[in-house]
Amino acid sequence: MSGHQRGIALISVLLVMSLVLLITSGLLRSHRLSLQSSGQSLQQVHLRQLAMAGETWALLQLQDAASAGQKTVDLTQDWARMTADFDIEDAQLSVDIEDLAGRFNLNALLTQGQIDQVTLNRWARLLDLLDLPPLPLSQVGALQELSQLRLLPGVDGQLLRQLEPWVAVLPTEATLNINTAPAMVLRTLDGVDAGVADALVGQRSEAAWASVQAFTQDPLLAGAGLSSHGLGIGSRWFRITVQVSQGQSRLRLATDVERDPDTHRFNILQRRLLPSSTHEMPR
Template identity: 50%
Template sequence: MNRTGQRGVALISVLLIMTLALFVVGGLLRSHTRALQSSAQHIHQVQLRQWAIAAESWARELLQEPDRLEEKTIHLAQPWASPSLPSELPGVEVRIEIEDLAGRFNLTRLLLPGKADEISLERWARLLLALEIPAFDLASLRGTEVSDTSQLRLLPGVDQDLLQRLQPFVALLPPEATLNINTASATLLATLEGMTAASARDAVAQRPAQGYADAHEFTRAPGLDGLGIASHGLGVDSRWFRVTVEVGAGAARLRLVSDLERPRDSLRLRVLQRRFLAPTQGETPL
């Protein structure tokens, strides 16, 4: 090979080496960029979780205010029902919702060993009918430890769509927990004896701002007296609440759902469980 040919081969070799080097460097830069983005996203998620936990703590303090604890009833005119953060974080959106879980149907009443009481069974059947959910058998879960409504998926005929329709209306509370008629929705009130969807909506619209003093006052209220509503399983108080916090910063979003309980022997609320969910997800945890 003459000298010109040797120079050509050398030039090609140099170009190949440079191309390979550029390819390797480009790959390293892309990997580094992805690592930085992943690290930034992780830090962002950690910050969102910290803000969500802080908002949950604020909601817990709101529920523990001395004035609230002195009241004998839980109703929707109390400050917890329309929470508003005292201050805002620049560039951060925080939304808080507090729900009285005693305003839901207590599934535990149907899961105790033995046969459930007829009144609860009939109310359950009316709830499923109102939600257009086919009846399904809870017998296989009776007497077992059920800690989350997502466990209903173990039952034949219960799919994800059915579960998502049912979950906003049910809770797993201690057996003694009663349906709080001061916070229950029209859908839940319509499960009571003699009630229709229309009369339940009227009952919600006419419900006293400060709620009813007891279940008997509710059953004797105008428009409800004479319907034959049983006071069994009904109440006006609650020790169980759900705090839902949605936090957003830029394109990042996070939702925290925390269930709280106030033990009988304490004025302080304790966290039963926390779940971090996608912003549009139902009650099933990630």
Template identity: 50%
Template sequence: MTHCGQRGVALISVLLITSLALLVVAGLMRSHRLALQGTAQQLQQLQMRQAALTAESRAAQLLQAADLQEARTVNFSQDWANKAEAHELPDLELQVRIEDLGGRFNLTRLVATDNVDEVAQQRWARLLEALGIPLIDPIALKGITLTDPAQLQRLPGVRKEDLKRLLPWVAVLPYEASLNVNTAPAPVLAALEGMTLSSARGLVSQRPAQGYSDTEAFTHAPGVQGLGVSTHGLGVSSRWFRITVDVHIAATRLRLVSDLERVRHTRRTRVIQRRMTSPAESAHE
């Protein structure tokens, strides 16, 4: 081989080695970039989770406030219903909502094996009718250990769209939990005796700011008196609440849904269950 040929081969070898080195370096840089992105995403998720838990803790303090603990009723004039709001922090947006779960229909009254609550069964039928949902026979619920309303999807004939429409109005609470007429929304009140969805909406719009002092005051209120509404299963207070926290960082979103109980005779709350999802996954809640 001539001297020029040897130089050519050497040059090609150098170019090949350089190209290989560049490929290796590019691969390492890509791996490093992906690792950094993964670490940044993990840190962002950690930041969002911590922000959500902090917001939950602050909201829980509203449920421990004296105005609620010392009151005989739970109503929308109290701090828990008015001071949970949106907050904008640097690079982060928080939205907090508190709901009285006592304002929902308690499914436990349908599944208790020791009692047949005929009033609750009739109200259940009327609730489904008000929502335009085919009747779900309470007998099909007997023997089921309910811990979450979403378990209704296991029943035959329950359609996904019907379940999505139903879930915002029902809860699984202890059997003794009464329906709080001070916070119950119109579709739930429409399940009461003699009530229609239209009359229930009118009742909600005229409900006293401080709520009703007792169930008798409710049954004697304009729009209710004379309908024959039974006080069975009704109340004006509650110990069960849901705190929903939505956290936004840029296009990333996280939702924390926590169910809490106000412990009787104390100013403490305890978390019954807590779950973190995307807003889309819990849109039916």
């Protein structure tokens, strides 16, 4: 074989080896990415399992409260006062239970197909407090979820995020629970300004109102002419929010539940994964 032929053969061998190295490198990189993806998927599954464990714990607390047969749902009860921070398998769990009847029920605006004027006035005050434009909910009708408000002109994601912590989509008959509503929502009531609302929240942290009449006759509301329409002292609807942290990974699960009025058992209405930056309603 001449020197020229040997040179060509050597170059051919080098090209084949380079091609093999490129293919091998690509396969290794693909395998490594596949392992990383599998590892991340397994971790997400693990975080979800932990979140479900937190949800189960919260349901047990609510079930215990329901079994106690208390006439009110309020923030002096164990379900609201319990510290719910756990360390499990190198992960941190934080569990929060919120009474959704403490929010403004958007469906309460429509009663038997008619606009409820008292509730409509409260809705207008809430929008004013949040510095939001008027939103004619009668144009949408009964709501199944908050995102339906996008049907209204000018409603975008930013507006919904600003509104979301203060409203709920519950059955028409659900009343506003005065024992759990935050100061912002109490300010939608006739004659309740910021100072009165804060005082009411501070007062009920020691003792809940046993009836709506006791609330409307509270000395803090003397002369306000507050209507008892649409107000209540109990609830069947709750949101369980579980946040799981493990290393740099985060998972946030929100579960809405309803207590059956006949069996008193809790049914899951929906589960959602939330962004870690989502803010729940303050108490």
